[in-house]
Amino acid sequence: MRVAIVGATGAVGHELLRVLESSTLKFGELQLYASPRSAGVKLPFGGQELTVQATPEGAINADLILASAGGSISKEKAPAWVAGGAVVIDNSSAFRYEPDVPLVVPEVNGEAALRHKGIIANPNCTTAVAVVAVAPLHREFGVRRMIVSTYQATSGAGQKGIKELLDQTRVVLGGGEAGAEVFAHPIPFNVIPHIDAFQENGYTKEEMKVVWETRKILGDDSLKISCTAVRIPTLRTHSEAITLELERPATPEQARKLLGRAAGVEVRDDPGAKLYPMPLTASGKYDVEVGRIRSSLVFEGGLDLFVAGDQLLKGAALNAVQIAEYLQEQGALKGRVAG
Template sequence: MAKQCNVAVVGATGAVGQQMLEVLAERNFPIKELRLLASERSVGKFLEYNGEQHMVQLLDKDAFEGIDIALFSAGGARSEEFCPIAAAAGAICVDNSSAWRMDPEVPLVVPEVNPQDIAQYGKKGIIANPNCSTIQMLVALKPLHDAAKITRIVVSTYQAVSGTGRNAIDELRIQSGELLNGRPADCEVYPHQIAFNCLPHIDVFLDNGYTKEEMKMVNETRKIFGDDSIGVTATTVRVPVFYSHSESINIETEKKLSAEQARELLANAPGVRVVDDVANLEYPLAVDAAGQDLTLVGRIREDESIANGLNLWVVADNLRKGAATNAVQIAEIVLEKYL
């Protein structure tokens, strides 16, 4: 019989939590007991998993007894409080918040990039899921980095509203309807209208003029690649798209990589699909990435302004590969190698 384990999903009623349930079912994760955990306001609700209804239970200090793997997607404050409790009860935690990402004793993992770092989980019993934008970027850049060593990354993101949560999805939908019918749009989730607009502002602004989201991409990239010498600069933008983040990425490398060499490397890379036939107007689109787990890469071309530069357009589903699927992939490795 295949190895099975007891799994808790923390924040099960949220957008990412429900996506985790879908991904667990799709990938036939071998679950013996599934425990859905959330705050008091969600206790007693029922969620479907694999055709069966499961009741949501209260997230408290006694919720993790007998749990082997705990998938967290309940926000940073909950993760800071309950990951140590779950780990003390014997669970290995995979946390989707930003709470533990830069902790030197917690591995920050993209399975296609640095799966070996999962072995470090024992220091705190926690493995961190990176930021959604970092995940898709590094899935695309890993084979290029291995081949030619990336020295600098300039990235601009175009991020879907689902990255903010269900209320943001509703805000874009409602604002679009109001504006198309000649009525003013109310702003509650974002500081400005998001419908038919772009906001160069994700998370809070820091003293250096960057946003917290931008600095996450900088710091997480260096940690995952294990190289603090890589120059990284980011501009993150919220756009009126429901699902899937898009990124314009420019890299400089130590060794020359032609566009054709890059395409070949990416065509053979795990988790990547090259969509790059401009003669037929084929390139990565958010609508094509939504609902699946591959990172789409296209518009691959040499940067003619520098000696060793490439430009890429990278798109992935932020709720799946950018969150739920990455966490479940980590859990699969944990189950296979560490339980």
């Protein structure tokens, strides 16, 4: 099987290479693509060096394309990639809301991936992190309302987001005044309740993605979901405070037990030992950390919890590769297994 990464030099592209190195996915050739100005860049993979090429105009000679170069490139080029015979796992929001494009988190709705028509969408990072924790609770206790407040890292805006945080923090520590190019305002030691564009209803697109995508992944349009998405001065890993109203009452003990068995989740919930989810411990980790599990004080039988998940991994690269692994396990990826 021939695999291609489009957007190989970005923050998610970097993680895709690392995740593929330790993946169970069987493939031969690996092609790396990015914008023309990155052509010729060499990236390490499995002890070798692979040369990045400029993304071509038309089809790519690959069986599986992992696309993470932004919505406009996916929107423009994915149809040609599909016409050329590839299965596309797309990390952008370009196709997520199209009814015949599956939106997949393998632990939650892997089987939806099998119904693809060439394109499978990877969810928004905030949604992916939340849904691995919420899905098992939804299945067992029935989520009615879900209120999410996020603590999102600068790498959600890519490498340039990380760079701006580090560079501008140095400016502030040197006694200067921070500037902003990537973010709407200076990010060092600040909090910006603005991620992606504002919609007519006053919510940002980032916030509405959590609403739309969680419903689509859980297959339940009746879910009432609200989100406040906030950028904070961290490098990596999105944290989220989540309040759940449930149809059937749950105790924290039941939730901990259930989540302890759930795939993709690490229950990290021992406050006495200062164990709870944090970017410091969740960064670089495949599992989403879930903790601070407690009975809701506003919904009888409901739950409050706190999650921290590496949004470049479960929120992007890891989830995309897990979709590919699932498809291959199900015999739904063509191409020779080893090149």
